[in-house]
Amino acid sequence: MTESSSADPQDRLIARLRYRAGDIERRIDHRPTEFSASLSGLGAAELFTRGRSAVRDLRRLRDGVVDGLLATADDIERRMTTPAARPLPEPATAAALDAAEARLGVALPPLLRRLYLEVANGGFGPGSGIIGIRDGWTTDHGRSVEDLSEEMGDSTTEDPRWVWPAGLVPFVDHGGAFGCVDASTAEGRIVDWDPDDLDGRGPDGGWSRSFHEVAPSLAAWLERWLDAPAAVDESAALMAQAVATIPEVTRQHWASMTPEQRAGYGLPATGWGSALFGEAWGDDPRDQG
Numbered sequence: 001m002t003e004s005s006s007a008d009p010q011d012r013l014i015a016r017l018r019y020r021a022g023d024i025e026r027r028i029d030h031r032p033t034e035f036s037a038s039l040s041g042l043g044a045a046e047l048f049t050r051g052r053s054a055v056r057d058l059r060r061l062r063d064g065v066v067d068g069l070l071a072t073a074d075d076i077e078r079r080m081t082t083p084a085a086r087p088l089p090e091p092a093t094a095a096a097l098d099a100a101e102a103r104l105g106v107a108l109p110p111l112l113r114r115l116y117l118e119v120a121n122g123g124f125g126p127g128s129g130i131i132g133i134r135d136g137w138t139t140d141h142g143r144s145v146e147d148l149s150e151e152m153g154d155s156t157t158e159d160p161r162w163v164w165p166a167g168l169v170p171f172v173d174h175g176g177a178f179g180c181v182d183a184s185t186a187e188g189r190i191v192d193w194d195p196d197d198l199d200g201r202g203p204d205g206g207w208s209r210s211f212h213e214v215a216p217s218l219a220a221w222l223e224r225w226l227d228a229p230a231a232v233d234e235s236a237a238l239m240a241q242a243v244a245t246i247p248e249v250t251r252q253h254w255a256s257m258t259p260e261q262r263a264g265y266g267l268p269a270t271g272w273g274s275a276l277f278g279e280a281w282g283d284d285p286r287d288q289g
Helices: 009-021 034-039 044-062 069-081 094-104 110-118 145-153 218-227 234-243 248-255 259-263 272-281
Strands: 168-173 178-182 190-193 211-215
Touching (some): 009 110, 248 272
Antiparallel strands (some): 168 178, 178 190
C-alpha cells in the first residue's frame, strides 16, 4: 500500500514498526539463544547444579570417556547458536494501559501508548526490544515495565543520594543498563541509565553521571533504529567460536594415546582429531601421525 505524503508522521512510523515487528529476524537487535533462554530466571542453586554437571562432563572428556558427551556437546552448540523462539505479544488493551499508568504513577507518552495498543505489548525495537507492561514482553528475568519502575524507585535504599528521576520509565534492558523514556515530556525523550558509572566520586557518587540522553524523543529514537543497517549480534558469534575451540589439554590427551588405544574408541589411525571433533579440530597436524 502506498503511503500518502500527507499522512500523520506517527501513523507512518507505526506502519513501519508493524512491518518490522512482523519480521522475526529483525524485530529486535539481539535475540537470545535457546541456551541463554534456558538459563534465564534460574535460581543460584540450579545454576550451581548445572555448573557442577558441566565440570563432571569435562572431566569425563579429559579422561577419555566420550560416550554420549559428543552428542551432548553438539546439542549445546546447536542451542548456543539457535535463536530462541519467542512470539511477539498481542497488543495491550486500553484498560491494561490505564492500570499500568496507575501503578507507575505517570501518564505514558502518547506515542508509547500507541505502540503498545497498535503494534504489540513490547517485543520489538532496539536492543533486546521494548519491554511491555504486565502480561507483555519482559526482560530475560521476567520483569515488566511496572516491575522495573518499582525496583528503580527503591534505589534510595542502597544510597540515600540516589533518587530515581520522576517520570523516568525504564523500558529497554541493555544487559544491566537500561534505556528509559521520560514520561515527564510529551515527546518522550530517551535517556540511558548505566550503573557502571556509579563510581562513588562526587557529591552524589556518580549518580548524575549515570544518566545520558540518547534521543530528544521516542519518535527520533525509533526512526534512527528503523533507518540503521541491520545490527550484528557479536555475542552469538563469540559463543559459537568458544564452542568450536578445543582446549589444549583435551588435544594433548587424545594425541598422547597410541593408535591402538584410539582405535578402541572407533577412531581411525589418521584424521582421528577431525573424526572426533569435526571442524573444531582445525588444521592441527597431530591427528595425522
